[in-house]
Amino acid sequence: MKLPHPRGPVSETLLNALPRNDAADALPELLAAAGDAAAATEDVLYDDDLQLALFCLYELHYGGIDGVDDRWEWDVQLLQVRALIEQRVESRLRESVAVSAPEKLTPQSVADRLFALAADDDGPSVSAFLAREATPEQAKEFVVLRSVYQLKEADPHTWAIPRLRGRAKSAMVEIQADEYGGGKPGRIHAELFANTMQGLGLDPSFGAYVDCIPAITLASVNTMSLFGLQRRLRGAICGHLAIYEMTSSIPNGKYARGFRRLGFGDEVTEYFDEHVEADSVHEQIAGRDLAGGLIAEDPALAADVFFGARSALYLDGLAGGWQLDAWAAGRSALRQPLDPGREVAVAVGASV
Amino acid sequence: MTSKEPTEIVVCPDGPLLVRGDFDLVDGDGAAVARSRETVALCRCGGSGIKPYCDGTHKLLAARRKAAQ
Numbered sequence A: 001m002k003l004p005h006p007r008g009p010v011s012e013t014l015l016n017a018l019p020r021n022d023a024a025d026a027l028p029e030l031l032a033a034a035g036d037a038a039a040a041t042e043d044v045l046y047d048d049d050l051q052l053a054l055f056c057l058y059e060l061h062y063g064g065i066d067g068v069d070d071r072w073e074w075d076v077q078l079l080q081v082r083a084l085i086e087q088r089v090e091s092r093l094r095e096s097v098a099v100s101a102p103e104k105l106t107p108q109s110v111a112d113r114l115f116a117l118a119a120d121d122d123g124p125s126v127s128a129f130l131a132r133e134a135t136p137e138q139a140k141e142f143v144v145l146r147s148v149y150q151l152k153e154a155d156p157h158t159w160a161i162p163r164l165r166g167r168a169k170s171a172m173v174e175i176q177a178d179e180y181g182g183g184k185p186g187r188i189h190a191e192l193f194a195n196t197m198q199g200l201g202l203d204p205s206f207g208a209y210v211d212c213i214p215a216i217t218l219a220s221v222n223t224m225s226l227f228g229l230q231r232r233l234r235g236a237i238c239g240h241l242a243i244y245e246m247t248s249s250i251p252n253g254k255y256a257r258g259f260r261r262l263g264f265g266d267e268v269t270e271y272f273d274e275h276v277e278a279d280s281v282h283e284q285i286a287g288r289d290l291a292g293g294l295i296a297e298d299p300a301l302a303a304d305v306f307f308g309a310r311s312a313l314y315l316d317g318l319a320g321g322w323q324l325d326a327w328a329a330g331r332s333a334l335r336q337p338l339d340p341g342r343e344v345a346v347a348v349g350a351s352v
Numbered sequence B: 001m002t003s004k005e006p007t008e009i010v011v012c013p014d015g016p017l018l019v020r021g022d023f024d025l026v027d028g029d030g031a032a033v034a035r036s037r038e039t040v041a042l043c044r045c046g047g048s049g050i051k052p053y054c055d056g057t058h059k060l061l062a063a064r065r066k067a068a069q
């Protein structure tokens, strides 16, 4: 992705150091700034500076950052900075989501409990708003907000595959293979999302809009990387995936309805339509075989499976609330408006 | 698929039939039903909008039943 604009002292020091590629001398300063900011932050989930820094540090493990040497990925000092921010995020989440690990769980009872968590979630419904009320501008903002994850959809959970065994591993591979299009070129879900963006006249390159993305949305993506990249948190990433799958098919049906209501055609809605069918399969596998299989093999991971699941619901609720509050107040949900120069003419639905 | 493993059908409680393995999905006239993935979830609640596949509607029906109780 392109180098984003800094949002405070930590991201500023980081984003100045990275493209110089020889800036190891800037790192003690960065570590100190990150330590200060992590200690002083009022709420790390809404802290633009820390969440952007964390997002960029993770991006070194995914698609990289333009002009930045890939060797930074395993720089020990950068990993230290990352760990510092991660610690703050993880403890913030553990303080906020109550987890009691029930005993004597079978794969089916794990699935039942996860489905019940998803069903009981009464967080704000962005999908209902999209289906019925959103304006074309708000629908576009919704896609821009989603793009920081959906253009690398499935990747944060894929990190877990080598850390799993047996039934849980088979389940994860089966789900992820489908996420990546079952081997058919052009069918990777992230690519279908790129088509949606193109159909809306938006730039589908990863991170094109990162400067528009508020901290809380970055926090929900960062949390997936936090869970996915650490073996210690393999239970959490599996619980996270299960909840994502279980809260997907019905909302995606609503998103598709919303875009059709606004006059957009299949090239925009295909991504959402595909998820209605795919995630109705995935949610069954993720609950019973992935999360349930993992706990059957290692009951000590049960608490973290539910921690990951509840964290996913919690963060989605906060990020959804941010969007709906902004729209209800007549504001944009983005940090800065979409750069009109970057948008190309929208062929379909332009007149609505 | 050349697998000799038997086809597996998981009866998901209050949910679809999850079918995995080597199988053909055909309609009443024996014509292939359009299928875009290996493992499929077949609706058995009758409420899906994309039959024969499940679209998650069974969860809404279950919530409605629960609310009515």
Ligand code: FES
Pocket (backbone or CB within 6 Å): B014, B015, B016, B017, B042, B043, B044, B045, B046, B047, B048, B053, B054, B055, B056, B057, B058, B059
């Ligand atoms: S079984 Fe899922 S929609 Fe009918």
